[in-house]
Amino acid sequence: MKYDLIIKGGQVVFRDDVRHVDIAIKNGKISAIAEMIEDTATDIINAEGQYVMPGMIDTHVHICEPGRTEWEGFVTGTKALAAGGTTSYVDMPLNALPATVNRGALRSKLEAATGKNYVDYALYGGLVPSNLENLAELSDEGVVAFKCFMSTCGSDVPDDFVNVDDYTLYAGMKKLAELGHMLSIHAENALITDRLGEEMVKQGKITATDYVASRPIFTEVEAVKRALFLAKETGCKLHFVHISTEEAVEEITKARNEGQDVTVESCPHYFTITTAQFEEIGPVAKCSPPLRNEEEQEKLWNKLIEGKIDMLTSDHSPCPPEMKHSDTNNIFEVWGGITGCQNNVDLMFDEAVLKRNVPVTDFVRMIATNPAERFNMPAKGEIAIAKDADIILVDANQSYVVKKEDLYYRHQHSPYIGREIQCRVTKTFVRGHLVFDLAQGIVGQPVGQFVTHHAKETAMV
Template sequence: MNKPFDVVIKNGTVVLADCVRRLDIGIRDGKIAALGENLTVSELTAIYDAEHLHVMPGMVDAHVHFNEPALGHWEGFATGSASLAAGGCTTYIDMPLNGVPPTVRLSALASKLEAAEGASYVDYALWGGLVPGNVGQLQGLAEAGVVGFKAFMSCPGGEGEDIFAEVDDLTLYEGMKEIARLGKVLALHAESEAIVSRLAAQAKTEGRRGALDYVATRPILAELEAVNRALFYAEQTGCKLHFVHISSAEAVQVITEAKARGMDVTVETCPHYLALTSADLERLGPLAKCAPPLRSAEDQERLWAKVAEGALNIIASDHSPCPTTMKQGDMFEAWGGISCAQSSLELMLDEGHLRRGIPLTEIARMLSLEPAKRFGLHPRKGEITLGADADLALVDLNLAYTLEQSDLLYRHKHSPYIGKTFGCRVKATYVRGAKVYEIGEEVTAKAEGSWVRHADTALVYSAIAAASAIGGESHE
C-alpha cells in the first residue's frame, strides 16, 4: 500500500507534452506520482482545487542575470527568483557575466553558489563562461556541473580587471574544440562587434543618439554575420551551439538550414522581441533598450511566423536588471537590458495563445520542455509526466489584469510592461510539490530552491520508464 499523496491538484486542465486534458495530479515526495481522473485522497493530503485553471509545466528560464556575487544590489537571487515564482517559472539558468567575479573559473562558481544557497525560491542551474584566456578552466567547470558555456561575439560592456570580455575568433575556435570534447553546449550572443562598434562610433560622432539611431547601429546584418561565422566554426569543431535572444526571422532561417544539414544547434528568442517593437523603444526610451535591439513591426511579424512554424526551440526572458538610474538619459550610454522575468509566461500565453492561437502544447514546449532537454535537466524538469519533479504553474486564462509597478517583485521595480493589460494571470506556482507563490500570499516565507546540476540527468527515473505519461497509479 503506497503512502498517501502529499498534495493533489484537482480538476485542472493539464498541459501535457502532446495534449491538453482535464486531470488530477497526485504528488508524493516532490514528484508527480499519478495523473488521472478523480484521484483518491486521504485526510493527510493537501488539496488545491484547480477548477477553471490550466496547469502548465513550470517555465524553465534558460537565460537570466541575477548578478551575484557583488552586484546583488542590481538584482540578487532572492528578488530575482521571487519574481520568477510569481511568473510561473520553477527553474532558471543563471548567466555567468554580471557577477564579480564572473563565472569563468571554479573559484567564481563557488562564490556564486554560496550566494545562491538559501536565497532562491525556485530551483536553479548555472552557466559557465568562455572568455579569452580561460579555455583551460572549462573542464573543471563542466565537471562541477554547469549546463554549458556562454560567450559574447560583441562587447558586453563593463569596466575593471575582472570583466566578461567578448571572444576573439581564435578563442571562439579553441573554446568550441574544448566544449565539443567535453560534450557541452556553447551559448552565443551573436552580433558582430566589428559592425556594431563602427556603426555606434559613427552615430555618436554625427550626433545621432535617438532610439532609432541606436537600432540602426545594431542591424540584422550584424546578427546574421555572427550567426554564420559561429556556424562555420561549429562545423569545423563539432561543437553544439545554442543561439540566445535571436531577434530576426532571417537569423532563425539560417539556423534552421544548419539544423537541416545535421548540425546540433538550437535557437532562442525572447518575449520582448515578440511583444515590443522599435516604436515602443521610441516611446519608452532606455527602459526598453536591449541588444540586439527591438525590431520593426514588420520584422516582428516575420519572427512570429517562425514561431508559428515551430522553428523556435526556446523562449527565455533574458532578464537583465539594473538600478532604475541606469535606465535613464542617453540611449547609447544607458544600461542595455530589460527587466522581464516575472512576465514571460503570461506574455507568451497572452500574445501567443490568446491573441494568435499558438497551441498551449507549443507554448509549453518552448518555455519548459525544450530548455530542460537541451541543457540536461530533463526528465526531472520541463514536463508534466510521471516521475518528474512536481513543478507546476497554475494559470487562469480568463483573468485579465493590468500590470502595476506594485505587482513587481524585482529589486528595482521597472519594466516596459507596466500598464499593459494581460488576458491571463498566474494564480499559483509549485516547485517540487511545494507551493512557493499564490496571488494574495506572494512568495513563501522560506527560500528552498536547490541547485540542479547537469550531471543529475544520469539518473534514471523508474516511474517514467515503467508507466505511460498518463495512467500508472491512479488511486491510493
C-alpha cells in the first residue's frame, strides 16, 4: 500500500507500553503499526531518539472569539496549541460574547471558528441561571459537555457569562442527568471568597499573597463537597476543573470510590508555580483557584503520582496586557487568568516524566486518552489502528528557554517566560497534516474540524 506518511524509528507511547515501531498514516487515520514498514509513502519522518505520542486534548481552553477577539482569537490561540503539542481542544462557554448558553450563541461561535482552527475543536455549553430551558438545544447542537461557575464570574456587559446559584446548580444537574450530559464545575465558595477579598482590600492587603489568602483551601473543598452531594441526589455526571488542593482531590476520589461518576483535572501552573513565585512573577500568574504554597503543591504532586488526577489541562485564559496591570499595584484589580497553552506538554513532560519518573504511559493517559474517553472523542486519544493520526513528537534531549518572541498568543505574556524546559515538541500532526514543525513553525493553512458529541457517552473507569 502507498501511505501518505510514515513516522519511523520513534519510541511510540501506547496505552500500556512504549515500543520502537513505525506508524503509517493514510487518509488522516493510523493505517499500520509495525516494527518495520516499507518506505512506500509520500512523506517519511525520521523520529529516531524521540517519543511519538498522541497529541494532547486540552479540554479547558478559552478562545474569546467572537466578541472579544482582541483577547485571543481562533487563529492565534490554535497556533499556540499546535506549537505546544495539542491536536484537539474543548472551548469554554466564556469569555467570548455572547457566552455560549443558547443555540444562537453557539452558532455564532461556530461561524466565527470556521476556517480558522489549526487543530480540531469541540465546544462546551454553559449552565447559567437564565438558560435552564436552553440545555437541550445546546445538546442537540453537539456540545460535548456543560460548564458552570460556583465562584463569582461575569461582568455588566450584556450576554456575558455569570455564575450559578444553588438552585440553578441543582436544577441544571437534574436536566443534564436526563440528557446524559456531564457538568464541569469551577468549584469555589462565592460568598466566602468575595467577602474575604473585600476585607483584604479594605485593610490595604493587596499583594499576591493576600489574594491567595482570600481564597483559602477550604473554600474549594466546601464547593466540591456541595456539588458532589447535589450530583448524588440528581445522578448527574461531574468533572471538576483546575483543582488546586490535595483535600479536594481526595473528596472527589472518595465519591468515585462510592460509585459517583466523577473525574478531576488540574493544570500545569498548580504544579510549577508557588505562591512565593507568584509574588515574584506578578499579575501574569494570577488565576483562580489561586496558586498554592510549596507544601500544598507537593501534596498535589503526590495525588498526580498516585494516579488520582485524571487529566491535565491548560485553563488557557488570555487577556490584553493592560488587563494585567494596576496603577495601585492592587492584585485584586487585575484579570485572573493564565496564558499558558503553548507549554502544556513540554513543561509537564519535563516536570512529571523526566524529573519525577511518572511513567510516560500515565502522562499520555492524562493528556490524551482520558480526555478523549471522558469527552466522547472516540477517534482520538491514543495511537491505535483506525484512530485519527493526531500525533506529536517530543525530544527529551533538547532543552530551551521560553521566550516572548516564540509565543503564538495574540498577546505574548506568560508566567513561563524565562523558564528553562528540558524537552521540546518538535512536530505536531492533526489527522496526518503537519501543522507545526520546530524548524518551520506553523505549517500550512488551518485544518481543524468541529468535533460533536456522540449519542452514547461512555463513562471513564
